[in-house]
Amino acid sequence: MNEEGKAILTIEDLRRAFVSCGVSRGQHIIVHASMSRIGFVAGGAEAIVRALLDLIGDEGTLLAPAQTWKNLDPSTGVHGEIPHSWWPIIREHWPAFDPLVTPSVGMGAVAETIRIWPGAKRSGHPARSFAAIGRYASYLTEEHDLRNIFGAGSPLDRLYQLDGYVLLIGVGHEKNTSLHLAETKASFPGKHDVEEHSAMFVDGKRAWVSYHTQAVDDHDFIRLGTEYEQEHAVPIHAVGGAEVRLIRQRPLVDWTVAWMERHRT
Template structure:
């Protein structure tokens, strides 16, 4: 007996059509963020999504997605909120060191994790904020990911800017849009700094490394995205239950840096 479902059936051809309608270009280098479950029932799951993405950008294109391992940060930052504080020393001494070839991404979704393991995919070496990429510019986007330059000008996100790439949001909102962090780096505001620790392998041995970076803040990303949609006339394309947005990264980052400067500018005492 068949059962009723409110989940639409999504085929690869549906995703391809939606991506092209949203504006994803052949030959593009694109930073994609995706929630597979938001679509409905995708026939073939994450594999189908990756095949659709790679087919649209084609052999001259590049697909990049987040492969972050943010639990490889000191528990004092709050990333191990489910574990008691009494365990923190053990976490510091025993959390597995980052191995680009082995360490799974955390919370990035099934599509991003599929790309991480895709044949020919490359991954940047940042122990907490890595990305993975496949295609023409994968090596350039992922090489030499500096510990302190997590989302800055010479990070994978900054290098996508130099390639005049695109941003793709598939069933996720602007709170998942990593490119806004590049705008944070570039904006004129009172940037707070953060000292972070992560476990890495050096000469085959586990070692904790310390690095300083700006403390990014995504609390206003949804408001920023709403204003960007209005400013740029973004009209999401619906595929199943998922909204797809695609736009050029460079004008978006430039606009977002101005938005952040205006909305986060330091307020003088007494104002």
């Protein structure tokens, strides 16, 4: 504590706190985090990532969304209220996605730190990529199908195959991308595909590429996440000022599939 009674967290503090949350050696974890909710961390997002990597060790893997959703057609509203006359310019000139260069958009400082970490791997989807560090980083991020952003063979599905974990730090289930994996597995009347467009490299040249993929919908994620936590007595921990949940991904996804099939229209 400082002289004003405000907390400051060190890497050692973070290690102890994450151990109490259940983080341990050999786990494969997708992390979603809000630094502002945690409070002041000596070392910022780097300290969070170092603490988690220290705990999971060489046998573990850390995964995070590294999405670049502004690399979608401007007609979808990803650029806000811009003149329609700008749309053709964006389609012609938006930089092609480069997994080594293109920064993530709105994923937070922890996710971006994982993306640029030495040795990190990143999947090749031009709008919905993921980045990973650790033992299964290559496995999680390779061959990310353009048309199957969150389903079979995606980084989320491969984490499911590894019986991985979801770590929510200062965020709720509205940020829990693993629920989109359940969305691809579930059968419900409103499930449908959409056509999306992104700038990417094709044979070494920039192209504006169209592709069909399942439409995503997170409107009920908070509700279903709350019900899952209540039904399964998910413990809620504290790291600094942030609520923290560590949840096994596979049971969560399986339960969510059944929930969506009961409740979605």
